[in-house]
Structures are given as C-alpha cells and as structure tokens.
Amino acid sequence: MATQRTPMVPFGDGGLPADAAMQRPWRMRAAMSRLAGQTEAFLDRSGFDRGPWLTVCFACGIGIWFALHDLWQWGAIALALVIVATVAAFYKREQGSLPNLRLAVAAVAIAIALGLMVIWARSAMVGAEPIDHPAMMTLDARILEREEQPAEGRVRLIVAARDGEIGRPIKVRINVPLDRDSPEYSTGAHIRFKARLMPPAPPLLPGAYDFARRAWFEGLAATGSLAGEIELVEPATSSSGRIARMQEGLSRHVRARLDGSAGTIAAAFASGDRGAIATQDDAAMRDAGLTHLLSISGLHVSAVIAAAYFLVMKSLALFPWLALRVRLPLLSAAVAAGAGIGYTLLTGAEVPTVRSCIGALLVLGALALGREPLSMRMVALAAAIVLLLWPESLVGPSFQMSFAAVIAIVALHNAGPVRDFLASREESWLRRLGRRVVMLFVTGLVIEIALTPIVLFHFHRAGLYGAFANVIAIPLVTFVSMPLIAVALLLDLLGAGAPAWWLAGQSLDLLLSIAHLTASQPGAVKVVPHIGLPAVLFFVAGGLWLALWRGRARLAGFGPVLVGSFLLATTAAPDILVARDGADVGLVGEDGRLFVLRDEPGSYAQDNLVELAGTEAAPIDLERWPGARCSPDFCSLPVQKGESSWFVLISRSRELIDExxxxxxxxRADIVISERWLPRSCRPKWLKSDRRFLERSGGLAIYLDKGEIETVAQGQGSHGWWKGASGG
Structure with a gap:
C-alpha cells in the first residue's frame, strides 16, 4: 500500500507542510489575541491611576518633537498616532471588545500626538529667527527687562529694537558695564545705543548648554555687549514696568539693610534677584546641593502661601461669629492664593516661579474642597498646565528637577510603610520630633537619588551630601530666615527693622557656613563626562514606573534604573574635545588629566572642557603632553589608545604657513584640528576638523577607541534655532 505524503510548499515557508503554512497566520493571530487579553487583564488588576500617565504621554510627545529633526518626521509621527488612536477607538474583536486596552491605546496615542502638536505650534508662534552673522549695530530700542548683576560687574538689558539693516523688529539682550549704567535705564525707557551683536550661541561642545534653543523660545534674536554710551531718548513712564521697578527697589533695600553675602541671599529670597550673589557662594550652594534654595521655587512660594493660609485661618478662628457663618478654609485659601500670586509677580514671574505658584494654588484648591492635596493627580495636573503653556520647559533642568522632586516626595509619603511610620500615636514629643527628623532626612535622601541623574546630565556634576545639608538648611530657611526677612520688611515701615535684620543675617550666615562646610568635604562632588540621553531616559522611565504604578508590578521599574546605572557607570570621557570655533581644544590623558590648547582659567570655554572631560583637576598646557612637539604655529601629538597610536596635528596661530x-x-597625521580654513591639499588619514568642517558640525567629542565622532549638529536637525556653529 503506497504511503500518502503531504505536499510541500516550495517557496517562502521554510519547507513546512501546506496545512501548517496555512495555519501559521492563525496561530500568530491567536498569540496576539492572547497577549491582548493578558494585557487587558493586567490593566484590570492593577487599578492604576490613568491621569498621571496621560501627562507622561503628553510630555513624551513634546520630547519626540525635540528628538526628531525634520518636518516630515514630525508630520509622519503625528499622522501615525492619529491613525492608531482611530483604529483603537473603533476596532472590536468578535469575542469581547477589550475596552480597557482599546481606551488605553487610544488615549496614549492622542496624548502623545497632542504633545507633539503643542510644542510644534509653540515653536512656530514664539520662535525668534536669529540674526545671520555677528555685526555692529546702532539700535533704537525700548527696555523690556532689566536685570542687575553686580557680582558680574554688569547690568543686563533685554530690549525690543528695530534696525534698518535687519528690517524687522528684534528682541536683544545687552550687557552693560556698571560704570555706564544709570537708574534711568529702567523698564519702559526708550534708549539708543551701539552694540556688538552675536547670534545666540549654540552648544560649545556635545552635551554643553544650548543657549540658542533657550533664546529661540524666549524670542531673543541676538545677544551682545554695549559699545560706547547709551543715549536716553525718553524716560520710563510711571505706569510702565511698575512691578519690575518694585522688584529692583526691594532688592536694593534688602542689600542696603543687610551687608555682605547674607544680604545678597536675603535679596534673592525677597525679590528673586540673584545677580549680587558672589561666585564662591553660588558654587558652594551648588556643590552642597542647596542651589534650589536660591531660586524662587516651590519651597519659597509654598512657604509664603502656607504662612498666609494659617495666619488667616488662626486669626479668623478667634471670632466665633465669623467662624460659624463663613467657611474659613475657603476664605483662608483665597487670601493665601492672593499672597502667592503677589509674591510670584514681585519676584519676577519667571516660568519656574509661575510653575510653583500653579502647583501651590492647586494644593490650596484641594484643601478648600476637602480633597487630598498631596496626590499624583494634583502633580500631574500641575505638570500638564505648565507643559500646555510652556512646552519647551520639558527639556530644561528646572522643570525636570522640580517635578522629579515633587513626584519623589508624593510617592514616598503615600507609601504604606511611610504612612504607618508617620501615623499619630501616644508618645512623647521628643519621640515624635525624632520621627519627623528621620523622615526629613529620608525625604532628602530620596530627592537626591531622584535628582542625581538629571543633575549629572545637565551640569555634569552633583553634590552627594545634599540630603545631610538639607536636613538643616530647609527648616532653617523655611521657619527662620524667610519669616525673619518678612518681619524685618514689615518693621521697616515703622523704622524698627534693625533687630530682625540682624537675626536674619545670622541665620543666613549659618546657611552659607553649612554650604561651604558641606562642599569642602572630601568626595562632596561627583563629576562625570556627558552621560548621554539614553542613560537619563532609562532613569526617568524607571523612576516614573516606580512612582506611578501600584502593586508588585511597580518593582519592574528597577529594571530601567539598573540599565541607566550601568550606562552611567560605563560612561567614558572623550579622548579629544574640540570647541565649535576650533580655537579651544582639550585632550584627555590616560590618567584622566585634561590638556588644553589655550590655558585660560575661568573662561567659559575652559569650564566646558573641564566639565565634559569629567575631571576636577586643573587643566595642563598642551605643550606638556607626553611626546608633544610644538612650534608657535602647530602642535604634533602622539596619542596612544590601547594598542593603537594616533597622531594629532593642532594649529596654534593664524599665521600664513607654506602650503x-x-x-x-x-x-603624516591621523587628525588635524584648526580654527582656520585649511587648503584642500591638507589631507589627514581620518579627520580634518577645520573652520569649514566645524561650521557644519559644531563642537566635537572624539572617541578614538570606538572610532566615533559625536557632533553638536547630530542633535539639532532642522529646528529653527540651529544654523551651524557660525550662526550663519
């Protein structure tokens, strides 16, 4: 009897029997159906709060716009998301419609698309086209803002100007030396002056500060310095810039009543003016993890609002007739809201301050309505409002750090073990105080852990002892320094504020002592090279999952955190750093020391080279590189990397050289670096980084062992603020 054989399909199926090949699509569909069903069941069991995740998706849409480079990419992603949302909303299976999963997919797609469209529209509406090239211009201008910076020996004026050469109104930021300044140059004044203007500067190196992007969203077309004197055409009217003049006057008054460093810190608390803070004090506060106390932020706004709320509540409660007829929490919240808004306006109404005020007002609303004020929904709502108004703030350190800290605080204090630890019980006041102090330290530690990746990404250095310093500094500022400053200002109306100012000065001197002591300890500061965007994204994704999810599933957040930690630990410093103009070059030796072409301590370029090399040691002149051969015009350097040897040729002057x-x-060289245009006859073996190349690429970070070159241009694309390193 002949055996019947199943026919084989000859092509495209890997030699499977015909019936198996026909069944494979059904099996795949069944597997996808089971996966969808399991996802649906997981969403049903988790009971997670969907609101905060929608804000996260909205933020992801904004981030996608910054990450993608071209118009067609933005449009394609937006269209794809709309299609996904439409399919998810109307698709139904034969057996059950998976409502939770479909709703989640549609909501996520819509939120991401909305975020992308909001930042796209914001960029188109407020983006300021930078000037084409550096120029000397005579400007007829109206002063929009005035920022005094006595610690830097200057005043910054932001003006709206018109110039015949440009043919369009532009917004310009000008640095004016103190010896050429006058109180008449205040907000609203009409002035005429000559200035050296530059397009807003792109990042000096990959991973460095991107001022051009910030200027684009602030509407600045140029920055520069005053050349000559300022002519006052028309003084400011009494109605123009009234709040700005109040802020300036308040800052001067505080500094006049309180001398030295304490006075500059008090002026920052009272008016938001940080321009007089000495460089060494600012650095100590930064390295001690206390910089957040200097910026008018959630801590300060919350302190003002909380003080107003409780003062009004306790004062009105003394009148039984009123307390029985009026909802005191509602009235107190209204008064506190007014105090918070007034303080925000008085301190400059900068985006971080407004953001803090919005969050505090939402908390007040929750208190007035009897709702839980410290919840992730409130945080998500505040973040959504801020991102809707200022979507560009997402990529700035201020937004990231403030919301990371708030999310960490809310997640920690809503955790079951923490609630149990802080629950009221029969105990002595000493034990109760001890538990509060322990919780304050734990909170500070959690905040430091949450902020460290973000701080390292933006600033390449982080204070490691901030949790210890903040245990003392935050209560000191919140319950001593700020109330004393407020009392002193009130007593000044009667001419009796001197004792309060003395006490405030003592508390602020103590704050600065804590900062300098903490920053001076061994290992107080962690310095790393640029850690890259993927590493910080893993930290953020893991942190959000840990904070926003519920149940055992939240432990999955440790996975991305571990990946981010691995990327952070394995981050290597570039071997060669080349600034955008080619004039500043740094080579990192095998022992981590930085050798620089131009040794200019304290310069902006050298500070960036040191930070991105991930070193705290003082830079060394390039001539001291082992084996270096230098002339007045060029340096030839042998660089050993593992088993490979590289020869680097770097120009040192612009003198004419025989071709x-x-x-x-x-x-003979593998790499040639020059700030000049080199002739075509100059042909190194691997890289010719001359002026022509750098105008297209921007600054460079070169990794010899991997054979990779990271450029500033790689992260810019066709966004409006990027026109190459030259700005032209």
Whole structure:
C-alpha cells in the first residue's frame, strides 16, 4: 500500500507542510489575541491611576518633537498616532471588545500626538529667527527687562529694537558695564545705543548648554555687549514696568539693610534677584546641593502661601461669629492664593516661579474642597498646565528637577510603610520630633537619588551630601530666615527693622557656613563626562514606573534604573574635545588629566572642557603632553589608545604657513584640528576638523577607541534655532 505524503510548499515557508503554512497566520493571530487579553487583564488588576500617565504621554510627545529633526518626521509621527488612536477607538474583536486596552491605546496615542502638536505650534508662534552673522549695530530700542548683576560687574538689558539693516523688529539682550549704567535705564525707557551683536550661541561642545534653543523660545534674536554710551531718548513712564521697578527697589533695600553675602541671599529670597550673589557662594550652594534654595521655587512660594493660609485661618478662628457663618478654609485659601500670586509677580514671574505658584494654588484648591492635596493627580495636573503653556520647559533642568522632586516626595509619603511610620500615636514629643527628623532626612535622601541623574546630565556634576545639608538648611530657611526677612520688611515701615535684620543675617550666615562646610568635604562632588540621553531616559522611565504604578508590578521599574546605572557607570570621557570655533581644544590623558590648547582659567570655554572631560583637576598646557612637539604655529601629538597610536596635528596661530609643508604634515597625521580654513591639499588619514568642517558640525567629542565622532549638529536637525556653529 503506497504511503500518502503531504505536499510541500516550495517557496517562502521554510519547507513546512501546506496545512501548517496555512495555519501559521492563525496561530500568530491567536498569540496576539492572547497577549491582548493578558494585557487587558493586567490593566484590570492593577487599578492604576490613568491621569498621571496621560501627562507622561503628553510630555513624551513634546520630547519626540525635540528628538526628531525634520518636518516630515514630525508630520509622519503625528499622522501615525492619529491613525492608531482611530483604529483603537473603533476596532472590536468578535469575542469581547477589550475596552480597557482599546481606551488605553487610544488615549496614549492622542496624548502623545497632542504633545507633539503643542510644542510644534509653540515653536512656530514664539520662535525668534536669529540674526545671520555677528555685526555692529546702532539700535533704537525700548527696555523690556532689566536685570542687575553686580557680582558680574554688569547690568543686563533685554530690549525690543528695530534696525534698518535687519528690517524687522528684534528682541536683544545687552550687557552693560556698571560704570555706564544709570537708574534711568529702567523698564519702559526708550534708549539708543551701539552694540556688538552675536547670534545666540549654540552648544560649545556635545552635551554643553544650548543657549540658542533657550533664546529661540524666549524670542531673543541676538545677544551682545554695549559699545560706547547709551543715549536716553525718553524716560520710563510711571505706569510702565511698575512691578519690575518694585522688584529692583526691594532688592536694593534688602542689600542696603543687610551687608555682605547674607544680604545678597536675603535679596534673592525677597525679590528673586540673584545677580549680587558672589561666585564662591553660588558654587558652594551648588556643590552642597542647596542651589534650589536660591531660586524662587516651590519651597519659597509654598512657604509664603502656607504662612498666609494659617495666619488667616488662626486669626479668623478667634471670632466665633465669623467662624460659624463663613467657611474659613475657603476664605483662608483665597487670601493665601492672593499672597502667592503677589509674591510670584514681585519676584519676577519667571516660568519656574509661575510653575510653583500653579502647583501651590492647586494644593490650596484641594484643601478648600476637602480633597487630598498631596496626590499624583494634583502633580500631574500641575505638570500638564505648565507643559500646555510652556512646552519647551520639558527639556530644561528646572522643570525636570522640580517635578522629579515633587513626584519623589508624593510617592514616598503615600507609601504604606511611610504612612504607618508617620501615623499619630501616644508618645512623647521628643519621640515624635525624632520621627519627623528621620523622615526629613529620608525625604532628602530620596530627592537626591531622584535628582542625581538629571543633575549629572545637565551640569555634569552633583553634590552627594545634599540630603545631610538639607536636613538643616530647609527648616532653617523655611521657619527662620524667610519669616525673619518678612518681619524685618514689615518693621521697616515703622523704622524698627534693625533687630530682625540682624537675626536674619545670622541665620543666613549659618546657611552659607553649612554650604561651604558641606562642599569642602572630601568626595562632596561627583563629576562625570556627558552621560548621554539614553542613560537619563532609562532613569526617568524607571523612576516614573516606580512612582506611578501600584502593586508588585511597580518593582519592574528597577529594571530601567539598573540599565541607566550601568550606562552611567560605563560612561567614558572623550579622548579629544574640540570647541565649535576650533580655537579651544582639550585632550584627555590616560590618567584622566585634561590638556588644553589655550590655558585660560575661568573662561567659559575652559569650564566646558573641564566639565565634559569629567575631571576636577586643573587643566595642563598642551605643550606638556607626553611626546608633544610644538612650534608657535602647530602642535604634533602622539596619542596612544590601547594598542593603537594616533597622531594629532593642532594649529596654534593664524599665521600664513607654506602650503607644501602643511600638506606634508597633514599627510603624516591621523587628525588635524584648526580654527582656520585649511587648503584642500591638507589631507589627514581620518579627520580634518577645520573652520569649514566645524561650521557644519559644531563642537566635537572624539572617541578614538570606538572610532566615533559625536557632533553638536547630530542633535539639532532642522529646528529653527540651529544654523551651524557660525550662526550663519
């Protein structure tokens, strides 16, 4: 009897029997159906709060716009998300419609698309086209803002100007030396002056501060310095810039009543003016993890609002007739809201301050309505409002740090063990105080852990002892320094504020002592090279999952955190750093020391080279590189990386060089770096980084062992603020 054989399908199926090949699509569909069903069941069991995740998706849409480079990419992603949301909303299976999963997919897609469209529209509406090239211009201008910076020896004026050469009104920021300043140059004044203007500067190096992007969203077309004197065409009217003049007057008054560093800190608390804070004090506060106390933020706004709320509540409660007829929490919240808004306006109404005020007002609303004030929904709502108004703030350190800290605080204090630890019980006041102090330290530690990746990403250094310093500094500022400053200002109306100012000065001197002591300890500061966007995104994703999810599933957040930690630990410093103009170059030796082409301590370029090299040691002149051969015009350097040797040729001057000699030197080199335009006859073996190349690429970070070159241009694309390193 002949055996019947199943026919084989000859092509495209891997030699499976015909019936198996036909069944494979059904099996795949069944597997996808089971996965969808399991996801649906997981969403049903988790009971997670969907509101905060919608805000996270909205923020992801904003981030996608910054990450993608071209118009067609933004449009394609937005269209794809709309299609996904439509399909998810109307698709139904034969057996059950998976309502939770479909709703989640549709909501996520819509939130991401909305975020992308909001930032796209914001950029189109407020983005300021930078000037084409550096120029000397005479401007007829109206002063919009005035920022005094006596610690820097200057005043900054932001003006609206019109120039015949440009042919369009522009917004410009000008630095004015103190010896050429006058109180008449205040907000609203009409002035005329000559200035050296530059397009807003792009990042000096990959991972460095991107001022051009910030200027684009602030409407600044140029920055510069005053050349000559300012002519006052028309003084400011009494109605123009009234709040700004009040802020300036308040800052001067505080500094006049309280001398020294304490006075500059008090002026920052009272008016938001940080311009007079000495560089060494600012650095100590930063390295001690106390910089957040200097910026008018949630701590200060919350302290003002809380003080107003409780003062009004306790004062009105003394009148039984009123307390029985009026809802005191509602009235107290209204008064406190007015105090918070007034304080926000008085301190400059900067975006971080407004953001803090919005959050505090939402908390007040929750208190007035008898709702839980410290919840993730409240945080998500505040973040959504801020991102809707200022979507560009997402990529700035201020937004990231403030909301990371708030999310960490809310997640910690809503955790079951913490609630049990802080629950009221029969005990002595000493034990109760001890538990509060322990919780304050734990909170500070959790905040430091949450903020460290963000701080390292933006600033390449972080204070490691901030949790210890904040245990003392935060109560000191909140319950001593700020109330004393407020009392002193009130007593000044009667001419009796001197004792309160003395006490405030003592408390602020103590704050500065804590900062300097903490920053001076061994290992107080962690310095790393640029850690890259993927590492910080893993930290953020893991942290959000840990904070926002519920149940055992939240432990999955440790996975991305571990990946981010691995990327952070394995981050290597670039071997060569080249600034955007080619004039500043740094080489990192095998022992981590930085050798620089131009040794200019304290310069902006050298500070960036030191930070991105991840070192705290003082830079060394390039001539001291082992094996370096330098002339007045060039340095030739052998660089050993593992088993490979590289020869680097770096120009040191702009003097005319014989082309044949230059071509011969280039032929022997692997890498040539120059701030000048080099002739075509200069052909190194791997990279020719001259002025022509740098105008397209921007600053460089070169990794010799991986054979990779990271450029500023790689992260810019066709966004409006990027026009190459030259700005032209």
């Amino acid at each position: 044949r000699a230059l071509a011969a030197a280039c032929e």
